[in-house]
Amino acid sequence: MKSVIRTFLGAAVLTQLAGGAGLAEELNLYTTREPKLVEPLLESFTKETGITVNTIFLKDGLPERLEQEAAASPADVLMTVDIGNLVDLVDRGLTQPVNSEALNAAIPENLRDKDGNWFALSLRARALYAAKDLDLASFHYEDLAKPEWKGKVCIRSGQHPYNVALTAAYITHHGADETKAWLEGVKANLARTAGGGDRDVARDIMGGICEIGIANTYYVGLMRSGAGGPEQEEWAKAIKLILPSFENGGTQVNVSGAAVAKNAPNKDQAVKLLEYLVSDAAQKIYAEANYEYPVKPGIPVSPLVGEFGELQVDATDLTAIARERKTASELAETVGFDN
């Protein structure tokens, strides 16, 4: 398990992390997010509050590390992506409930745990990438299985957490049986074996392998900005992004989010960080830094994301979606989605 320790405006070292209990105006953050994404938020938080944040960046293994550290864990705030990872932390008993008016007011009810064990901080939508010149202005997730798209669809593995969450959301709308039929239909429409990454959908549309595919919104920003190199800029030029919706709902979103750790030695500071992260200032940073959607209604999105049109977030409770993840994964297995 790899980790990097970074400190903001402070000289905290590991020994301090280990004995963090009672240290005033300091907190310890464990996160799987990219340093370049988190650092501007933390610097701004420290400037505003004077609270130093000691950050441990983990590639993976966040719950395992917390379980190992157990009651002695110095972790105060846990920050990660994907509803599955957040719910997993709760299920393993690694979080504690937080009741904060500021958090409850800023975050829509379906995007936070009802007991305050986790809170979404930013959103990413599961979108449709379509060939630039394709005569298509709107799309339903249900359409992916329609025969008219036979041999024209590209998508990553049905077992990837992004697709598991989409399939789980489909189950909440249509039930498991219809979802199985849908997965079979999508599988029958694939232009190539399910696999690769989201950006490969754009690459393969450019290459004429497929005409449409499913991928996250922020990758368009990352490709277009040149952050992924000149090749990816070309991929992005080949596609347009459509925000699909369920026939009886909105667009499926996943989240980045945070929780207060079960044994947080600095709980008050931890809650202050969470509250800061849903402030207007922090939500604007989220919107700009990674082409994500702010979780707080009314905060403007980045101009590039604005071009996608208005996001109508599906109203389904994320906890309900998380509950269907296992069934979703099993259905993908049953229909041989990745074969």
Ligand SMILES: [Fe+2]
């Ligand atoms: Fe991603």
